[in-house]
Amino acid sequence: MASDLERGVGELKKFRTRVDTVLAELESGDGGKTKVAAERVTRGSFGVGLPFAEAEGFYKEYNRVHKALVTLSKSLGDQIELLTIGVHAADVGYDNVEVAQRARFHEIKARLDRERDQAIEREQAQPKPAQPAQPRQDAKTGTEDLG
Incomplete structure (x- = not known):
């Protein structure tokens, strides 16, 4: 059993080395948490004072995704x-x-x-979207029943 543990630890060390290598490459690249956190788009990038709902929606979605990526990275x-x-x-x-x-x-x-x-x-607190009625096939006639 001790030899199994030693083998397991050895494999974990190899895995850690591989993960450390990937992380070092990731961190030094554009996907690193420092660069991801520093990338910001301001609302002014889409024009100021313009009634442009799509730009407002994109800006809000960008910030939501950016926040999620920073959280995921951490x-x-x-x-x-x-x-x-x-x-x-x-x-x-x-x-x-x-x-x-x-x-x-x-x-x-x-x-x-x-x-x-x-x-x-x-x-769990988010409301679940309503599921559309799924057509069911009648076993005898083969016709669809919308239930």
Whole structure:
């Protein structure tokens, strides 16, 4: 069993190395959280004082998507840090992990759990769109019944 754990930790370390490489490439590119957070479009970019509903709608949607991307990027970074600490703990043993790292692990986990719960609550609070009546086929006649 100990050898299985060692193999598992080794695989987790390889995975962490690959993830770290991908993250470094992502962060240094246009998809990095710093650049994503810095990219802003102002309402003035679409003209000021013009009654242009489509531009207003695009601006609002852009900001909604931008906020979601920044949140996603932060969440992904937190999850990877959480996994990194977990892999380290699996490697050296939980008792050998620094107190500060343990605290950081639990802080991140609590925040991610809270954010997940809030997202579920928001989703459940949104009204569900009405489903159109689905036609059903009568088994005897083969005709459609709109129910």
